Ligand SMILES: Nc1nc2c(ncn2[C@@H]2O[C@H](COP(=O)(O)OP(=O)(O)OP(=O)(O)O)[C@@H](O)[C@H]2O)c(=O)[nH]1
């Protein structure tokens with residue numbers, strides 16, 4: 001196995017930079033640079049020198065031995081000064097050492113996965129954690145990274161293995177006398193898993209929105225003040241505004257953080273009947289994007305006017321230019337900021353409710369694997385409900401469901417399933 005190294009912190013000038021070395025050559029490489037390494041997992045201040053005796057830096061050095069490091073291999077960390085020349089000099093020195101090479105992107109994490117320090121879902125969680133920009137994203141990513149999905153999978157797997165083992169008893173006795181009917185125990189077990197899976201599959205959509213961001217489209221007639229409203233929400237001149245009806249043509253996106261939820265606001269072309277070819281294209285885009293958005297804010301001149309688009313559940317209808325109106329209804333003004341707080345809190349509350357449906361699974365990959373498992377378990381359930389004749393097929397269905405679930409965490413070894421089934425049940429053969 002190669003020994004790899006890379007700068008773990010972001011590129012650019014900084015107070016401190018961390019360089020990580022992982023693999024069988026990490027310890028000798030660290031010793032070559034720093035002399036004697038500090039005791040395991042304890043920081044020690046060392047002078048880093050090149051093989052030709054040139055002082056490179058003074059750095060904090062840490063050693064994480066194989067088995068208790070991020071990658072599972074020996075790791076040496078150098079917390080050096082964050083100047084570009086310092087980092088370059090140390091990386092150059094490491095590159096000249098026998099058996100060491102620069103890591104490829106994600107290679108430390110890949111090794112952690114290979115060595116069983118992280119499962120596949122945790123690797124996904126780690127990648128989300130590094131991408132997290134809002135509080136909801138951070139919490140969701142950290143939950144997966146700390147293994148919560150793996151725990152759920154393990155619990156379902158345990159129940160399905162127990163169910164399959166009970167069926168195995170029936171299969172074994174089927175040639176001799178009438179076997180005990182294990183269905184009163186098996187069916188509730190698999191029903192419980194089906195209920196959980198149903199909820200988790202339902203929640204993936206919400207979890208994906210938290211990962212990728214919700215889209216909120218601002219729609220309405222030309223000159224309603226949509227772009228002015230977007231700019232007020234963004235706190236900057238993101239979109240061109242003018243007194244000319246039909247100013248906005250392209251969809252303008254502004255990314256924001258609403259109470260920890262990532263939200264992209266879309267400003268769109270004003271909706272109306274028009275013969276202008278370019279405006280027509282803009283309106284088509286507006287309608288498409290607004291339909292696909294999670295939520296629409298209909299900014300209106302008067303509430304009776306045509307909407308050009310069917311409002312969905314949770315959508316918000318609001319009058320614009322509140323400063324020019326004498327209304328006791330809900331109105332906003334991008335110009336003065338009137339009603340903005342109320343609008344934001346309404347949007348937030350709709351999105352928070354939706355985000356609340358998120359479970360533990362966060363990705364399409366998870367949904368597909370859980371979906372396959374659900375189909376297989378439902379097949380087993382149907383076979384068992386019709387009697388015990390199809391018990392072998394039902395057991396096969398359960399094993400296939402177990403494999404699908406295991407694929408979520410990257411463990412797809414069937415032998416372990418068989419081992420557990422026959423390890424916990426002595427059939428006396
Ligand atoms: N008094 C007042 N004027 C506003 C308000 N919002 C926008 N306006 C004015 O109304 C005109 C149209 O504003 P825009 O923000 O460009 O309207 P729009 O809905 O984006 O228009 P299109 O992109 O053409 O569909 C501009 O002259 C704005 O200054 C408001 O809240 N109060």
Ligand SMILES: [K+]
Nearest residue numbers: 223242244247
């Ligand atoms: K306008």
Ligand SMILES: [Mg+2]
Nearest residue numbers: 226227247248
């Ligand atoms: Mg506009």
